[in-house]
């Protein structure tokens with residue numbers, strides 16, 4: 001990673017999230033894997049950008065590198081024009097939050113919803129925790145009645161709503177969404193996707209969403225990068241995606257493989 005560019009204030013004209021030449025490697029020597037290979041894209045404020053591709057194409061690693069969970073070997077990541085350094089500080093997590101695929105694994109089984117939601121506010125000394133919890137529970141469609149429940153008392157969809165509520169506690173600007181509905185039943189997937197779409201519209205959030213499912217990204221995203229073997233093969237606008245006009249056969253295969261997409265389009 002390049003060092004932080006400067007302490008210059010964030011620029012309002014700059015993309016909300018800009019990734020340039022991002023490269024992430026794992027292992028050394030014969031076992032070295034280039035998981036992400038020179039990936040670049042940017043997302044305007046309030047935009048929604050999807051990363052699709054087959055398993056192992058590097059989608060999650062891009063998100064994890066942005067979140068600072070894995071180190072970048074090369075490239076830069078900038079939020080509102082300000083290049084990030086190698087470590088993420090508290091300020092970063094106030095701006096950027098992540099929602100993971102597995103709502104079962106991502107909630108502590110012995111913590112109530114209240115405790116799960118309190119933690120980020122306490123860590124960040126955000127204040128007014130009580131009012132924040134009540135507000136986010138309403139926003140994700142759960143309400144006060146769920147506040148003192150444990151994860152085992154919740155359905156998969158309700159757990160994912162709690163995970164989304166936790167991500168909203170610090171009023172972030174960017175959500176990194178890693179397959180946020182792929183562990184859920186199909187009927188519940190649509191509800192959670194609609195909730196995410198409503199939250200983006202209401203709060204002006206910026207989304208970077210990983211999915212192996214083109215139906216999901218076509219529904220949720222303005223633009224989509226198709227990844228293969230760590231690289232971005234092509235970037236499609238949602239109209240091109242819906243019209244199934246990709247340049248690459250690999251993308252056409254992904255579209256064909258996306259049964260839900262075909263059903264939605266009546267193909």
Ligand SMILES: Nc1ncnc2c1ncn2[C@@H]1O[C@H](COP(=O)(O)OP(=O)(O)OP(=O)(O)O)[C@@H](O)[C@H]1O
Pocket residue numbers: 026027033034035053054055056057058059060061062212
């Ligand atoms: N912590 C790690 N250590 C070693 N290799 C890793 C690690 N994380 C990911 N990889 C490798 O990096 C490559 C990209 O993985 P990644 O999980 O980003 O792909 P993906 O497109 O998100 O796939 P999936 O949809 O299956 O999650 C794969 O070859 C994977 O095995």
